[in-house]
Amino acid sequence: MEQGLNKDIILVILLVMAKVTSKLQLTLPKAIAEQYRIRPGDELDWQPAGEVIRVVVKRSRSTSRRADAASLQQRLGLFEQATARQVKRNAAFRKKHALGAEPSDRGWTREDLYDRGLPR
Numbered sequence: 001m002e003q004g005l006n007k008d009i010i011l012v013i014l015l016v017m018a019k020v021t022s023k024l025q026l027t028l029p030k031a032i033a034e035q036y037r038i039r040p041g042d043e044l045d046w047q048p049a050g051e052v053i054r055v056v057v058k059r060s061r062s063t064s065r066r067a068d069a070a071s072l073q074q075r076l077g078l079f080e081q082a083t084a085r086q087v088k089r090n091a092a093f094r095k096k097h098a099l100g101a102e103p104s105d106r107g108w109t110r111e112d113l114y115d116r117g118l119p120r
Helices: 007-015 030-035 061-097 110-115
Strands: 044-049 052-057
Antiparallel strands (some): 044 052
């Protein structure tokens, strides 16, 4: 059996290949990111290893999960606080502009405006 590159191997290589941009930036292939659970904001350590470069995620997964859980709790708390502030602002706006209250007696109705200027 021949050990050369066949179509399936080339497709697999192309799916995980990345290019370096003119700014020396590299986009991590999605398949690799998902396999190793690398998310935006994670730090990667680049280590020279002879003829290759080794990339190591600089966070421990258990620590990251705890941090994510704490971060989620903090975000939920901040969301609840923001929601309470918005409810308070909405109530003040309604009170100031008398929204939801009965219309004041202006001496005319909205329907009167539609007949205005038309011959009678």
